Amino acid sequence: MRRHGIVSLMLGIGMSFDIAALAAESMPAPAADYRARARAAQGIEMSVAHHEGHLRVEVANGMVSLIDLDRRGMVVLMDVPGMDRIAVEMDMPPGFAFSDANRLGTRTGTSEALGEACDLWRFEAKALNQPVETCVTADGIVLRTTTVMGGKPVVLFEVTELTRGPQDPAQFVLPKGMKARKVPPSMRSLLPDLIR
Numbered sequence: 001m002r003r004h005g006i007v008s009l010m011l012g013i014g015m016s017f018d019i020a021a022l023a024a025e026s027m028p029a030p031a032a033d034y035r036a037r038a039r040a041a042q043g044i045e046m047s048v049a050h051h052e053g054h055l056r057v058e059v060a061n062g063m064v065s066l067i068d069l070d071r072r073g074m075v076v077l078m079d080v081p082g083m084d085r086i087a088v089e090m091d092m093p094p095g096f097a098f099s100d101a102n103r104l105g106t107r108t109g110t111s112e113a114l115g116e117a118c119d120l121w122r123f124e125a126k127a128l129n130q131p132v133e134t135c136v137t138a139d140g141i142v143l144r145t146t147t148v149m150g151g152k153p154v155v156l157f158e159v160t161e162l163t164r165g166p167q168d169p170a171q172f173v174l175p176k177g178m179k180a181r182k183v184p185p186s187m188r189s190l191l192p193d194l195i196r
Helices: 003-012 185-190
Strands: 015-017 034-040 045-051 054-059 064-068 073-078 086-091 096-098 104-113 116-125 130-136 142-149 152-164
Touching: 104 130, 116 142
Parallel strands: none
Antiparallel strands: 015 096, 034 045, 034 152, 045 054, 054 064, 064 073, 073 086, 104 116, 116 130, 130 142, 142 152
């Protein structure tokens, strides 16, 4: 998977990268429980759910990420050829800051996505080496994230279906009996690109 595909996946679910010093306002963090279907760059289909500061991201290849927004940590469940499904735990990679009280951006206007009003927020994404604009609802749900690549507008992430409502808390923790292995930073390069 190309690097900007990975970046767009992570940006789209509420992440910002090394926000520039000019950004001064706190962006809204997810406040509502929800489940969404979304599409990232290169046609990557995913499901994203939020419950009380925790995200569950399921990608079409079967990889599941359980993300604790407050702790800024994640557990990734994946299938490894020749092994049972495994779970690896890690802190967020350097340069990534998931949607939380420290996420800053510059409000640039208003828009609409998926029939909902949203505020447009702009921030510098050093991983992309250019600004990114994201459309965030009043209750902190990212509906669309865009940038410009090669002089052309590119949609990095877009929600295609959204349902607000209670989510099963069990979906945001490891399955019963499964333990996560802590991954030291020196071993991250051995993991699939999606979680680096």
